[in-house]
Amino acid sequence: MLEVRNLVGGYGHGPVVQGVDLQVARGETVALLGPNGAGKSTLLSALSGTLPQRSGSIRIDGDELIAMPSHAIVGRGVVQVPEGRRMFAPLSVRDNLRLGTVRLAARSARAERERFEFVYHLFPRLAERRAQLAGTLSGGEQQMVAIGRALMSMPRVLLLDEPFLGLAPLVVEEIRRALDALRGSGLTMVLVEQKLDIALPFTSRAYVLVKGRVVLTEPSAQLARRPRLSQLYFDLAKEST
Secondary structure (H helix, E strand, O other), rough: OOEEEEEEEOOOOEEEOOOEEEOOOOOOOEEEEOOOOHHHHHHHHHHHHOOEOOOEEEEEEEEOOEEEEHHHHHHEEEEOOOOOOOOOOEEEHOOOOOOHHHHHHOOOOHHHHHHHHHHHHHHHHHHHHOOHHHHHHOOHHHHHHHHHHHHHOOOOOOEEEEEOOOOOHHHHHHHHHHHHHHHHOOOEEEOOOOOOOHHHHHEEEEEEEEEEEEEEEEEHHHHHHHOOOHHHHHHHHHHHO
16 A cells, blocks of 8 residues: 655755665554664655655555655645644644644535544544643643544544653553554554554554664564564664664
8 A cells, every 4th residue: 555665865964764665555554663863753754745855756556655745645645643743732622633634625514524523432532622722731632632633634544653652651551542443444554663562562564763774674473572672773773783
C-alpha cells in the first residue's frame, strides 16, 4: 500500500533521512524505532509532506506523492499525528476535531457527523469535553484530540509520532486500547516509538533507524527475542560506524 524508495530529506543543512526504503502493506502496523536523533520524526515529516526538502519516491497504491504539498497528501489519505499534539488551545475540542475534516470537504454534513460519532465512540472522554477549550485539557486528553483530529479525515495510513510520550501509564493503556481497535478495523499505521516494550507487541514489523538510515528490518516478534535487546540501539549504532 505504502511504498518508499530511496527517500532523502532534511531541513537545509544536509540530509537527515538518507536513502530510506520501506514498505507497509494494507492493514499492517509497522514500527519506526531508533535512538534520539535517528531521523524517525523527520521520516514521518517527509511522508506527510511537511519536510522542506525531500527526494526519492513515496507511493500509496501506486500514486506518487513526493511532489505533492502536505494538504494534497492528506487528501490522498496519509495523515500524521505530530509529536507534541499541537492543539489550537483557544478552540474547543469539537473545533479542533473539525479542523481534521479537510478530506471530507466534498462530502456531506452526514459524513462529518459520522466521523464525530466515530471519534467520540473511540474516545468517550472527548465527547464529554467537546465544548471544553483544548488548552485546558490534560496531556493525555490532548493526545486523544490529536489522534481524533487525524481520524476525522478518514485516513488510509495513520502516521503516529511518539503518541505515548510523557503520558501516565493509565492513559497510555487507554490510548493503546483505542489504537488496538483501529488496528482491528484494518487501518494501516506507522508508529514512531523509542520504547521497545511498547512498540514491539503492538506492531507486526519494525524498521530501526540509526543516523537517518534503516539498519535493521525484522518482524516485531522476532526482534523482541533478540539477545541484548536493551542494548539494541547501541549495538546497531556501533555496527553502522
